Amino acid sequence: ATGLTAPVRSLCSFTGFTTNKLFACTNLGVFDVSAAGAVGAAAVALTNGYVSHVNLNTLGGSYLYLCNGVDKPLLYNGTTWTAIDSASTPSITGVTTTDLNFITVFKRRIWFAEKNSMSLWYLPVGQLGGAAAEFDVGQIFKRGGTVTAATSWTIDGGEGLDDYFVIASSVGEIAVYKGTDPASSTTFTLVGVYYIGAPLNNRCFIAYGGDLLFLCRAGVFPLS
Numbered sequence: 501a502t503g504l505t506a507p508v509r510s511l512c513s514f515t516g517f518t519t520n521k522l523f524a525c526t527n528l529g530v531f532d533v534s535a536a537g538a539v540g541a542a543a544v545a546l547t548n549g550y551v552s553h554v555n556l557n558t559l560g561g562s563y564l565y566l567c568n569g570v571d572k573p574l575l576y577n578g579t580t581w582t583a584i585d586s587a588s589t590p591s592i593t594g595v596t597t598t599d600l601n602f603i604t605v606f607k608r609r610i611w612f613a614e615k616n617s618m619s620l621w622y623l624p625v626g627q628l629g630g631a632a633a634e635f636d637v638g639q640i641f642k643r644g645g646t647v648t649a650a651t652s653w654t655i656d657g658g659e660g661l662d663d664y665f666v667i668a669s670s671v672g673e674i675a676v677y678k679g680t681d682p683a684s685s686t687t688f689t690l691v692g693v694y695y696i697g698a699p700l701n702n703r704c705f706i707a708y709g710g711d712l713l714f715l716c717r718a719g720v721f722p723l724s
Contacts, residue, residue: 501524501531501533501535501536501537501538501539502537502538502539503538503539503540504524504526504531504533504539505526505528506526506527506528506549507526507527507549508524508525508526508549509525509526509527509548509549509550509551510524510525510549510550510551510553511523511524511525511533512524512525512530512551512553512564512566513555513564514555514562514564514576514578515555515562516561516562516578517557517561517562519562519578520534521534521564521578522534523543523564523576524539525546525549525550525551525566526546526549527546527547527548527549528542528545528546528549529542529543529544529545529546530542530543530544530546530566530574530581531543543581544574544581544583545571546568546571546574547570547571548568548569548570548571549568550568550701551566551567551568552566552567552568552601552602552603552604552649552702552703553565553566553567553603554566554603554604554605554610556605556610556628558626558628561577561578562577562578563575563576563577563578563628564576565603565610565628566603567597567600567601567602567603567612568601569598569599569600569601569602569615570598570601571583571598572584572585572588572597572598573592573597573600573603573612575590575628584597584629585597585598588629589629590627590628590629590630591629591630592623592629592630592632593630593631593632594621594631594632594633594634595612595614595621595632595634599614599615599616599617600612600613600614600615600621601613601614601615601702602647602648602649602650602702604649604650604651604652605652606650606651606652606663606665607625607652607663607665607680608625608626609622609623609624609625609626609682610622610623610627610628611623611635611650612632613647613648613649613650613702614647615646616646617646617647618636618637618638618641618645618646618647618669619634619635619636619637619638619647620634620635620636620637620647620650620667621633621634621635622635622682633682633683635682637667637669637675640675640690640693641669641671641673641675641693642673642693643669643671643672643673643695644669644671645669645670645671645673646669646670647667647668647669647670648668648669648670648699648701648702648704649667649668649699649702649703649704649705650665650666650667650668651665651666651705651707651712652664652665652666653665653666653676653707653711653712653723654707654710655710662678663678664676664677664678664691665677665678665679666705666712666723668699668704668705668714670698670699671698672695672696672697672698672699672716672717673693673694673695673696674693674694674695674696674714674723675690675692675693676690676691676692676693676694676723677689677690677691678691696714696716696718696721697716697717697718697719697721698716698717699714699715699716699717700715700716700717703715704716708722711723711724712724
């Protein structure tokens, strides 16, 4: 693909039921690079190409969801891009959406990290929008910093009740939770908090079989 006028900061794949797409994100916008040749105009504008993204499949279709902590989060349904705020469809209320700089999914629930804070925000189960609820981990991490990333740790290589929710701070502390409903301390409990080393950025986790690898300034470490 040619014609990009700014460096590519992120590559995001969309895998739908019938359509596959590859998008390149720059500080100017999101460009469709699924096919060879000139990319043309941006599919949607961006001011920060460093994005976090997930693919989602729901009863309503397949979606690509991305955010960067500067622009409004973007939702792609295979045809149309929607900038998500409190007035869009779907909408997210309870938090300023331009502050959301990381996205992940755990137990069918979308989670966001808020930039420059120790707060995560989660949506209702199976929903692309709704009232976001805050999950503050400021009392858990003793070394300070901010929330950098979060992910699901699938112990047996497949989604199930034994999955862990893993949160990394900017200074290298890791909090591990287990459970289903983060609104209840009886069904969502802290397993442990560990110090490993400062992550290089929010792209610090990768699933590897039944383990989870953490990339930090000290090297690559399995969470096990």
